[in-house]
Structure formats: structure tokens, C-alpha cells
Amino acid sequence: MATTTGKKIAGLDYDEWLEKTGKEAAPRIKKKYSRSLIAFLDVLGIKKLISDHPGGQEHVAIDKIEEMRRIVEMSVAVLKDRDEFYYLQISDSFVFLCRPTDIVILVELLSTIQTRIIHECNFLLRGAVTVGDAIIREDGKFIIGPAYIQAYQLQENDALYPRIIVDKSAITAITKAKMAIHDYLKEDADKEYFVDYIRVYMAHEELKPADMRIRLKRDSTFDYLKKGYKEYYDKENHNIAQKYGWTMEYYKGLKVWEEE
Amino acid sequence: MAKKKITVGRSMLDTITVALYENPIILFREYVQNSLDAHNRAVDEGAQEIENIEVTITVDETNRTIVIKDNGYGIPSAASFGERMLSIGSSGQKADKTRYIGFRGIGRISGLPFCEKLTFRNKAANSTTVNECSWMGKEYRDKLSDQGAGGDLSTIIDEIVTIDTKTAEAKDKSKHYFEVVLEGYSDDIQATLDDINFKQKLIRMLPLQYDRGFKGATTIMSRYKSFMKEDIKRFMIPVKLDGESLCKSYDDSFVLDSDIIFWEVRGKKKKDQSPGDKIGLLWFTFAAHLKDHKNDQYYGILTRSKNVLMGGNDTFAQVADSNSSYVTTFREMTQTLRGVYGELLINSQHLSDNSRRDWFLPDDNSRDLNNVITEFMRRLNKYRYSSSRYFRKGNPTNTKEDLKKALDELVDLKANAINFDTFSKRDQEPVKTEPSAVSLSDEDLPHESKTMKKQYDVLMKVIEAYFLKIKKRVLFLELRAFIAKHFEQK
Numbered sequence: 001m002a003t004t005t006g007k008k009i010a011g012l013d014y015d016e017w018l019e020k021t022g023k024e025a026a027p028r029i030k031k032k033y034s035r036s037l038i039a040f041l042d043v044l045g046i047k048k049l050i051s052d053h054p055g056g057q058e059h060v061a062i063d064k065i066e067e068m069r070r071i072v073e074m075s076v077a078v079l080k081d082r083d084e085f086y087y088l089q090i091s092d093s094f095v096f097l098c099r100p101t102d103i104v105i106l107v108e109l110l111s112t113i114q115t116r117i118i119h120e121c122n123f124l125l126r127g128a129v130t131v132g133d134a135i136i137r138e139d140g141k142f143i144i145g146p147a148y149i150q151a152y153q154l155q156e157n158d159a160l161y162p163r164i165i166v167d168k169s170a171i172t173a174i175t176k177a178k179m180a181i182h183d184y185l186k187e188d189a190d191k192e193y194f195v196d197y198i199r200v201y202m203a204h205e206e207l208k209p210a211d212m213r214i215r216l217k218r219d220s221t222f223d224y225l226k227k228g229y230k231e232y233y234d235k236e237n238h239n240i241a242q243k244y245g246w247t248m249e250y251y252k253g254l255k256v257w258e259e260e
Numbered sequence: 261m262a263k264k265k266i267t268v269g270r271s272m273l274d275t276i277t278v279a280l281y282e283n284p285i286i287l288f289r290e291y292v293q294n295s296l297d298a299h300n301r302a303v304d305e306g307a308q309e310i311e312n313i314e315v316t317i318t319v320d321e322t323n324r325t326i327v328i329k330d331n332g333y334g335i336p337s338a339a340s341f342g343e344r345m346l347s348i349g350s351s352g353q354k355a356d357k358t359r360y361i362g363f364r365g366i367g368r369i370s371g372l373p374f375c376e377k378l379t380f381r382n383k384a385a386n387s388t389t390v391n392e393c394s395w396m397g398k399e400y401r402d403k404l405s406d407q408g409a410g411g412d413l414s415t416i417i418d419e420i421v422t423i424d425t426k427t428a429e430a431k432d433k434s435k436h437y438f439e440v441v442l443e444g445y446s447d448d449i450q451a452t453l454d455d456i457n458f459k460q461k462l463i464r465m466l467p468l469q470y471d472r473g474f475k476g477a478t479t480i481m482s483r484y485k486s487f488m489k490e491d492i493k494r495f496m497i498p499v500k501l502d503g504e505s506l507c508k509s510y511d512d513s514f515v516l517d518s519d520i521i522f523w524e525v526r527g528k529k530k531k532d533q534s535p536g537d538k539i540g541l542l543w544f545t546f547a548a549h550l551k552d553h554k555n556d557q558y559y560g561i562l563t564r565s566k567n568v569l570m571g572g573n574d575t576f577a578q579v580a581d582s583n584s585s586y587v588t589t590f591r592e593m594t595q596t597l598r599g600v601y602g603e604l605l606i607n608s609q610h611l612s613d614n615s616r617r618d619w620f621l622p623d624d625n626s627r628d629l630n631n632v633i634t635e636f637m638r639r640l641n642k643y644r645y646s647s648s649r650y651f652r653k654g655n656p657t658n659t660k661e662d663l664k665k666a667l668d669e670l671v672d673l674k675a676n677a678i679n680f681d682t683f684s685k686r687d688q689e690p691v692k693t694e695p696s697a698v699s700l701s702d703e704d705l706p707h708e709s710k711t712m713k714k715q716y717d718v719l720m721k722v723i724e725a726y727f728l729k730i731k732k733r734v735l736f737l738e739l740r741a742f743i744a745k746h747f748e749q750k
Contacts, residue, residue, distance in 0.1 A: 004668040010519035014664045021517045021548030022651055 033133035033145050037103055037173060039096040039110055040151035041127035043068060043117065044162060044243065046092035064121060065092065071116045075109055086136050088143060095151075097143055100131045103173040107184045110164055111200035119219040124162035124243055128154030129195070131169035161246040163194035198254050212256045222258045225251075283745055284374045284449045285458070288317065288328070289465050289617075290367030291440050293568060295330035296467055296497040297360045298438065302333045304359065314498040319453060326375075326449070329439035334384040338391050341382050342423050345393035358609045361467065361495065361566045372397045376444030383428060385436035390428045396420045398444070404734075448745070455749070460557050463506050467567040469496040471507040476520050476545075484541045484605055487524045492605060495567035509558060514601050516547040523636070523673045525604070527628035528680035537610055539629055542636070544602030549651040550644045551599050560597035561636075563604045565611070571618050573597065578706060579619075579630050580637035583683075590710075593637055596644045604633075616703070628680070635678045642666045704744040 009017050046065070053061040072087070072094055079085050082105075085098045094113075098106055106129070114125045132147025150167070159165045166185055171193060174181055183203070186196040202212055216222055225244050232241035251257040295315045303309050310332065318327045335341040348366060371378045376398040382391040400420045411419075428435075442449070452458060470477035484492045499506045520543050527536035544561055560573035571578070577593035610625040620626040646663040650656070669676045700720045701713035708716070720740070727736035 004664045007668060007672060009521075009667065009671055010517060014667060017517075018548065018650070018660065018663065018667075 033135050035100060035131065036134040036136075036145070036147055037098050037100045037106060037129065037131050037170065038134055038143075038147045038151045039106060039127060039129045039164070040148070040155045041094040041096075041110070041113070041125055041164065042155055043092045043094075044124045044126055046123075064123075068117055068121050068123065071120065072113055075112045075116070079105065079109065084136075086143065088141065095143055095148070097134060097136060100170075100173040101177065103129075103170060104177055104179050104184065107166075107174075107195055108200055108204055110195050111197035112204065114164065114195070114197040115201040118162075118247070119216065119221050122221075122224045124247060125164070126155055126159045126162050127164035128152075128159055129164060129166045129170045130154060131167075131173055158192065159194075160190075161188075162243050163188070163192075163246070163250075164197070166193045166195060198251065198256060202256075209255045213258065216251070216256060217258060283741075283748065284446070284452045285461055285465065286617075287370040287374065287442075288462055289568060290362070290370040291315075291328040292317075292466050292497065292499055293361040294367060295328075295332055295438065296495065297362050298335075299330070299332040299497070300360060300494060307333055314500060316500045317502070319502060321450070321453065324443070324445045324450070326442040326445055327439055329437055331437050334382045334387075334436045334438045335391070336384045336387075338389065338425050341391040341393070345380055345423065346417065346421065348417075357612070358490075358566075358607050361568055369395065371440065371442045372400065374446045374449050375442035377442075379441040379443070381437075381439045381441065383432070383435055383437050386433060387436075388428055388433060390426045392422075392424045392426060394422050394424075396422075451749075457557065459501060459506070460509070462501065463509055464557065464562065465569045466499055466506065467495050467497060467564075468499060468506055468508050469493075471509065471511055473512065474508075474510045474514070475512055476510070476515050476543075479520055480541075480543050480603075480605075483522050483543070487541050488538060488605075488607060490607065492567060495607075510601070514545065514558065516545045516601065518544075518546050518548070518671065520545050521671045523632075525606075525629075525632050527610070527625060528631075528678075536628065537608065537625070539608050539611070539625075539632070540604055540606035542602065542604045544600055546600045546640075546643075549647050550596060550640075558601055560594075560600060561602040561604055563606065565606045565613055565617075565620075567605065568617070570606075570613065570620075572706075574707065575619070576633050576637055578702075580634040583630055583634040588641060593641065596637070596641050599644065600640065618703075631680060631683050632678060634683075639666070639670045639676075643670045700740065704740055705747045708747065 004014055007014055012020065043065075046061075049061045049064060050058075053059075069089060072089070076087050076096075082098070082102070085102070086096070088095045088097075096106060096109070110127070110129070117123050117125055128151045130147055130150045132145065132150055134143060134145030134147040136143050154165060154167060171181060171185070174184060181193070182196075184196060184200055185193040186199070187193055198212065201207075202209070207215070225248050229241055229244035229248065232238070232244070248257065292315050299310060299313050313330070313332060315328065315330045318329075320326070335344060345368070348369065368380070369378070372395055374397070376396070378395040378397055380393045383389075400416065403416060403419070455461070470480070481492055484490075523542040523544075525539040525542050527539060529536050542561065557573075561576050562573065563570045563575050574594045574597060577590055577597055580593055581590045606629075608625070611629065612621045612623075613619075614621050620629065643663075643666040646659065646666040650659045650663045699713065699717050701708070701716040704720075705713060705716060723739070724736055727733055727739075
């Protein structure tokens with residue numbers, strides 16, 4: 001093997017070159033967080049879906065989860081060419097990340113996903129949106145940062161009901177976008193703001209409450225909610241029953257619930 | 261003994277063109293290289309080099325027409341025009357394949373599957389006539405789909421091809437050109453044109469010149485000349501797409517920390533220990549700490565045979581991946597290539613481009629080339645690891661010598677000659693050339709995962725058996741072409 005002493009690359013001997021390029025390379029590998037908008041969504045009831053379909057029947061659970069993933073992918077497809085928009089699926093959770101200035105687009109996207117997953121797959125969603133520091137690597141396959149943790153914890157601890165809550169930092173982003181908060185969010189009894197997904201979806205699809213009601217009826221959404229409420233109420237599992245109850249009340253408030 | 265009559269079936273033309281030119285972008289390469297070859301041939305036969313030789317590509321999306329025109333000498337007489345336009349699989353070019361890019365004489369009809377009418381128009385200098393030859397693509401396909409129609413290939417060509425001579429306008433007497441016109445081009449072509457990367461793909465594929473702003477070009481061309489004893493400019497032609505000049509996109513920003521490094525690539529030493537045959541010149545450049553360069557269609561080493569692209573950005577990784585002598589993951593290698601720019605400029609009479617022109621026919625010579633590439637990938641990967649350990653950990657002294665050694669192996673080929681004997685016994689044996697040795701998945705989905713490729717091969721074998729049973733092999737080829745295109749776009 002040849003000795004490397006005295007050999008040159010780019011006009012410098014190897015030692016000089018490594019020293020020079022090493023100094024230049026150092027700042028480049030320093031990684032920094034950037035200000036991002038993050039949404040964390042969790043599909044409720046997946047644990048039950050999986051335990052209800054043990055070995056041999058697992059395809060039912062897998063098909064259902066894939067159906068939800070397809071809905072998310074189709075909804076995201078229109079945004080895939082947008083700069084700095086990433087989404088990631090981790091088991092039964094979905095994470096979305098984009099620039100804070102894209103808050104309205106994100107809220108519209110979340111509304112579509114939440115509406116379609118309830119109506120088409122009969123699953124409830126819970127989530128949170130926040131603005132903060134995060135870093136994205138490898139085209140969105142790796143997301144980490146305080147904002148990600150904040151979104152996860154809000155979803156886990158504060159969302160409580162099948163709603164996507166929006167924290168103050170994200171509300172500020174809507175204000176900065178000069179959009180009316182009440183066109184996109186609703187304030188709940190516990191003072192939390194959440195994505196008013198049916199209203200946003202109806203506005204986006206140009207549907208009137210009567211049209212929406214027909215859709216919900218057609219998709220058997222009323223039956224699904226009423227059945228879920230009754231099943232868990234009868235089992236005295238009020239923690240789950242209230243999730244269906246909350247959704248029914250939300251629909252009633254928007255006048256899209258079935259006429260009694 | 262009675263002379264045997266050989267009948268070539270009418271679907272043969274479709275079989276050839278669909279199999280070879282499944283991706284419509286290829287037709288641009290075929291017509292541009294035909295123009296370049298025609299000019300080189302004329303010069304070789306004594307004509308003066310045309311200084312402002314160029315090819316213009318004009319796309320009229322409203323009328324779905326593409327015109328590819330050169331200002332070369334054209335074909336000198338109506339008789340030779342007719343003869344050449346009607347010959348298939350006979351390029352009429354001299355046997356020395358190092359002098360011309362095309363050699364099969366099939367590329368001329370590469371546009372046929374993708375348009376309703378394909379016209380060749382020829383005007384020689386000082387001629388008072390313009391020769392025209394039109395192939396009716398739509399008619400041909402209609403005839404093919406007519407199950408009741410008979411006739412062999414020559415009968416059908418007779419029915420779909422017309423040759424005509426028109427009087428040139430007096431003012432055009434001194435003009436000389438050859439043009440190809442595709443009228444009523446297909447949706448496949450429209451999809452190719454609509455691809456936002458169409459121009460970049462074209463630039464990478466065609467035998468273009470370097471951009472004038474790329475100072476490294478002078479060094480590369482002069483080193484190529486001194487090693488290969490020929491001017492690479494012979495295989496470069498100015499091309500304009502809708503008026504915009506196309507050049508290889510390298511500029512000085514592509515030259516990374518290492519500056520430009522050269523490997524003079526040869527096959528293995530001969531039995532008498534004299535140097536191996538010249539294969540080509542490899543130039544490359546890399547950052548000291550190999551890392552991605554984002555939004556960059558030029559990453560990796562682009563292999564070019566007579567300056568025409570063979571394969572793609574990850575071809576080096578694919579070659580090394582298929583070589584049993586060096587084992588690492590394909591993903592590792594493609595990531596390593598993300599930190600490098602370069603070209604392997606090949607021109608060897610011992611290597612034959614395969615018909616799809618994505619690599620060379622398997623034989624002893626191409627095996628030598630594959631071994632050189634594998635060795636390059638091994639050294640590059642070793643450098644990547646050593647540099648990563650060195651730079652990430654704050655330049656520790658104990659890793660520096662390893663890094664310098666890896667660096668030396670990568671940049672100084674003379675001092676670290678490739679030992680071909682190290683390649684495994686399996687690779688020393690002649691490569692089998694049966695078609696079955698090439699997997700369909702490698703051709704159709706080169707970038708997909710191994711698992712997917714395996715499943716694809718199993719499934720396609722069954723599908724092929726079905727199509728062979730119903731005697732519709734052409735449909736099978738069309739299906740493969742469609743799948744390959746789908747995955748390429750993906």
C-alpha cells in the first residue's frame with residue numbers, strides 16, 4: 001500500500017486538507033430547531049379493534065387501519081408539493097408538521113380527515129395543535145422537538161373528548177394570518193378551543209346543514225354514535241360513553257343531528 | 261437444398277419498438293444521436309465539419325406535434341434516402357462502434373409507437389428537392405389489432421409507408437437539414453412533456469456539451485483526450501429545446517472540496533502483464549464530509565457511453581450490489597453516492613451497449629468494468645465511514661490515519677491499483693448470457709426494494725406464461741412497459 005505522506009488533494013497535502021475541510025464541516029453539522037406548527041392526532045378505539053380481532057381475523061383490523069391511512073394520504077396529497085409540509089404515521093397516530101403561516105390550511109386538512117374518518121370508518125379522533133420548536137430530518141420520517149412533545153401531551157391529557165384542541169400559540173398563528181378564529185375553532189365549556197371540523201368541512205365542501213344531515217344519515221353516522229353511546233352507557237363505562245355523547249352534542253349544536 | 265423462406269411477422273416491428281423504447285423520452289435521445297452520428301459520418305467521409313451544427317427540438321402542444329431537426333448535411337440523394345428510411349436493423353454505419361453512437365438502425369422508428377404519423381424530411385445542400393418518408397403509426401396499430409388481416413412485416417411496411425419527393429423553394433436551395441416530425445403524438449408523450457423534470461431528464465440523457473460556465477470542463481475534456489486519445493467533443497452536439505440551449509448542468513458549484521479527481525479506467529492486466537484495455541475516464545468530486553446535496557438531480561456518478569447516459573444516478577450502486585465480491589446494503593451505497601458528483605465517460609470497442617441502452621451486454625469485458633465500479637464503491641464507502649467517524653467526533657487523532665488511508669485509496673488510483681484477483685471466483689467465471697439471467701424486476705423496477713422485486717418476478721413469470729399461451733407476447737411487453745413507466749414516474 002502506498003504511503004500517504006506528501007500527497008496532495010485540491011492543491012493541499014492530506015493533513016492540511018482535512019484540517020481545512022474539518023473546520024468548514026463543523027458548523028454545517030450543527031443541528032437547530034425551527035419554529036413549526038405541529039398537529040398530533042390519535043385514533044380512538046384501535047386497541048379494542050385489535051383485541052376484538054385476534055390471530056386469523058387480524059386482517060379486519062389491518063384493513064380498517066389501512067382505510068384510515070388512505071383517507072389521510074388522499075387528504076394530504078393535495079399538499080404534498082407544498083414546501084416544508086410533512087406528515088408521519090406512527091401506528092394509530094398521525095403527526096403533521098408545517099410552517100406556522102400554514103395554520104389555516106392545516107386546520108382545513110384536519111377537519112377533512114376528522115370528518116371522513118368518523119363518517120367513513122366510524123372511528124373517533126382526538127388531537128392537539130401547537131406551535132413551537134421542532135426539527136425534521138429524512139423527509140419527515142424523523143420529527144423531534146419540544147413542540148412535538150407539547151402536541152402529544154395536549155392530546156393525551158387535555159383533549160379529553162374526540163376533539164382536536166388548539167393551544168394559544170396556534171390561535172395566535174390564526175390571528176396573524178388575519179383570519180377569524182370562530183370560522184375555524186370553537187370554544188368548549190372547559191374554555192379549550194378545538195377545531196370546529198364539521199363547520200370547516202361544510203364550508204370547504206359548500207354544504208348546508210341539511211345536506212350534511214343527509215350525508216351523515218347515508219353514512220350511518222347517527223346509528224354508529226347512538227349505538228356506541230348506548231353500548232358503553234349500559235356497561236357503565238361512562239368514560240367512553242361520554243366521548244360518543246360529546247360528539248352527538250357537538251353535531252346537535254351545529255344543527256346537523258338527525259331530526260327527532 | 262431448397263432455400264428456406266423466412267417470414268417476419270407483422271407484429272415484429274411493434275415488438276421491437278415497444279420493448280426497446282417503452283419510455284417515450286428515449287426517442288429524443290435516438291433522434292439527437294442519429295443527427296450527431298450523421299454529421300460525424302459525413303466528416304469521416306471527407307466533408308468539412310459544420311461549425312454551427314445543432315439540433316432543435318420544437319414542441320407544439322396545441323397541435324400535438326414535435327419536430328426534431330438538425331442542420332447537418334442531410335442524405336445526399338433520393339435513392340439513398342429511400343433505401344435508408346426503409347431499412348430496419350441495419351444502420352449502414354461502419355463496424356467500429358467506438359466511432360458512432362447508434363449501431364442497430366432501429367432508433368429511427370422509435371417514435372412510431374407514440375404518434376399517429378412519423379415523417380422524415382431530408383434536404384441536401386444545393387439540392388432542388390426535399391425528400392419525405394412518412395410512417396403511419398395509427399394505421400399500423402389499426403392493422404395490428406385487426407385479427408383477420410394477414411401479411412408479413414414487409415407487406416405491412418409497404419402499406420403504411422409513403423416516400424415522396426417535393427420541389428424545394430428556390431431560396432432554400434443552399435439549405436441542408438434532416439428533420440423528424442411526430443404528428444398526433446400520444447398521451448404517453450404528453451405525460452412525459454408534462455413531467456416537471458422533463459427538461460432536466462433530457463439534459464442528463466442527451467450527448468450534450470458542458471456549460472461554458474463550468475471551468476472544470478476544460479480539465480475533464482483535456483484529460484479525456486490525453487487518456488482516450490480522442491476528442492470527446494466528437495460525441496457532443498448543441499441542442500435547443502423550444503429555443504433554449506441545453507447543456508450538461510454542471511457548473512463550478514458542483515466542484516466540491518476534493519476538486520476533480522480522475523481514474524483512468526482499464527480492464528484487468530493481460531496475460532503478458534501489459535496494461536488492460538482502456539475502458540474510459542472517471543471524473544468525480546466529493547465533499548470531505550460526504551453528505552446529501554438536496555434537490556439535486558446530478559448526484560452520483562453518471563455513466564455515459566460515447567457521452568450518452570447509461571442507467572441513472574444509482575447505477576454504480578446497482579452494479580456493486582449485483583457483484584458478489586462486495587457486500588453492503590444497496591441503501592448504504594445509494595446514500596454514499598448522494599455525496600458525490602461525476603461521470604464515467606466510456607468508449608470501448610470491447611463493450612457493447614445492450615439494446616435498451618441501460619447497460620452493457622454481459623461478457624468478460626463488462627465484468628471487468630463492473631469490478632472497477634464495485635471497487636470504486638468499496639473505496640468510496642470506506643472513505644464515507646472513515647470521514648464520518650473523523651468529522652463527527654471532532655477530528656480525533658486516532659481515526660486520522662484510517663481516514664488518510666481511505667482518502668488515498670479513493671483519489672490515487674495509480675498508487676492503489678485495483679487487484680482484479682481479489683474478486684470472487686464466481687465473478688471470474690464468464691457471465692451467463694441467457695435472457696433468464698436478467699430479472700424482469702431489475703429492468704422494470706430498478707429502484708424498488710428487493711422484497712418487492714422478488715414478488716414482481718414471481719408474478720410476472722406467471723403473467724408471461726399466460727400471454728405466451730394466448731400468443732400475445734406483445735401485450736405482455738406493453739404491460740411491462742406500462743409498469744416500468746409507472747414506477748419511474750413514482
